[in-house]
Ligand SMILES: Nc1nc2c(ncn2[C@@H]2O[C@H](COP(=O)(O)OP(=O)(O)OP(=O)(O)O)[C@@H](O)[C@H]2O)c(=O)[nH]1
């Protein structure tokens with residue numbers, strides 16, 4: 523098993539948004555968990571400011587070299603992003619592979635990507651991360667088929683690698699654009715059917731997939747791990763008023779989510795940006811709940827979803843002991859509902875809060891469906907909420923609620939026959 527140590531660096535210069543160094547160290551441990559490595563140690567390094575050549579001081583780097591030799595470590599993971607130069611210099615001193623948090627996150631994404639689109643998005647993010655860091659790494663990247671003799675006169679190995687990577691990046695972008703136009707088509711279809719979209723958003727591991735499963739019986743994979751979900755999954759959900767909405771679960775957010783990743787996942791995240799309502803799932807038992815929420819808001823801004831109405835689901839209520847903490851969160855978050863997705867607590871309250879957003883869209887109708895048009899009864903059940911059905915000589919009298927557009931369509935269909 524690969525043995526790793528994480529290095530959590532904290533600079534006294536620069537904002538850290540309420541995170542303590544221990545919080546950052548814990549996050550590094552959570553990120554490495556479930557990646558199949560053995561976490562040997564977590565080294566904390568406090569400094570005034572970063573150094574250009576090593577990020578940390580050379581004394582500390584040498585100390586790391588000794589620890590790595592003694593502990594037989596294979597890889598050292600830094601919690602701060604490293605430049606190509608810093609990474610190379612650190613590897614020279616420490617004598618082991620050195621990666622940073624972004625590479626670690628990209629690795630986790632690569633492990634969890636299941637769909638073709640997910641895989642392409644991750645590969646794109648990885649290559650874009652790699653490209654500016656190529657200098658001096660030509661040897662490491664060389665692959666069969668691309669060696670000396672295949673490139674034009676005067677070209678170095680590095681340039682070939684660069685060119686190959688750029689080509690691959692272009693082709694991935696093309697593939698993703700195609701997939702995106704398919705997604706746009708689906709979105710258009712949904713719009714035509716007037717189905718509102720409700721998107722579950724939140725910090726990774728907050729319980730979004732658990733909530734989707736609880737509300738829609740979705741069978742979405744749930745795990746106590748970061749970034750379990752990468753591919754968006756949509757399920758239809760009928761609200762108590764009868765309105766049908768589409769509920770989507772998608773990739774979770776993290777503070778300082780690598781920029782490349784957000785870029786590469788733009789298409790997936792766009793689903794969120796097109797939602798009519800966001801349900802912001804927060805793990806209210808986490809002591810960083812506020813920090814998590816503000817990271818989520820930052821990502822929402824980055825993808826242009828900051829103006830969509832939000833209902834807050836304060837999840838994992840069953841794990842929360844301090845009720846005053848809950849009261850504070852309820853006072854500070856928009857339209858809060860405290861729930862436990864796992865135990866199914868207060869899901870009805872959450873649904874009625876969601877429903878407020880769409881209630882105006884439903885109309886009460888009384889419809890006499892002729893015998894020859896019985897499929898309309900089926901449609902009524904599918905699109906709305908039926909209150910009563912009465913069998914009469916001239917047809918079936920249905921009373922209930924329908925989305926306004928649907929009501930009009932059905933009334934037209936019924937009266938066509940009558941003329
Ligand atoms: N105790 C408790 N645990 C919960 C609750 N909701 C979710 N969990 C647990 O929290 C962990 C993460 O749940 P997920 O539903 O996978 O979280 P997610 O937000 O989809 O996470 P990612 O897809 O990884 O971003 C799992 O171990 C769940 O069982 C809850 O209400 N109470």
Ligand SMILES: [Mg+2]
Nearest residue numbers: 730731750751
């Ligand atoms: Mg999930």
